[in-house]
Amino acid sequence: MRMTEGRTIGLYFRVTPEEMDLIGKKMEQAGIRNKRAYLRKMAVDGYIVRLDMGSVKELNRLLRSISENINQIARRCNETRNLYAEDVADLQKGCASAQAGLLELVKKFAGL
Numbered sequence: 001m002r003m004t005e006g007r008t009i010g011l012y013f014r015v016t017p018e019e020m021d022l023i024g025k026k027m028e029q030a031g032i033r034n035k036r037a038y039l040r041k042m043a044v045d046g047y048i049v050r051l052d053m054g055s056v057k058e059l060n061r062l063l064r065s066i067s068e069n070i071n072q073i074a075r076r077c078n079e080t081r082n083l084y085a086e087d088v089a090d091l092q093k094g095c096a097s098a099q100a101g102l103l104e105l106v107k108k109f110a111g112l
Helices: 019-032 036-045 054-081 086-112
Strands: none
Touching: 019 036, 054 086
């Protein structure tokens, strides 16, 4: 029995040399040598991941803000030799927000 039995529709397309190199590399990573089998499997079972980077950008903004706050507090501590409870509370709040944002991002990635 031939492997193509039952497959009656031809599907043809062209790729650039760069795309062909990329396909070859992905086939190698997957341990597949049969190009037709690989392309058929990817067309039928493969999927495209489209990421919403808004969450990542927001988390990055939050982390940058925390970093700036830490630097300001460190400068103030060096100048006055005092650490204020409000500063510590602000840092704890910022870290908790960052942790929650990171957890949410991990959940999104896990759902892919």
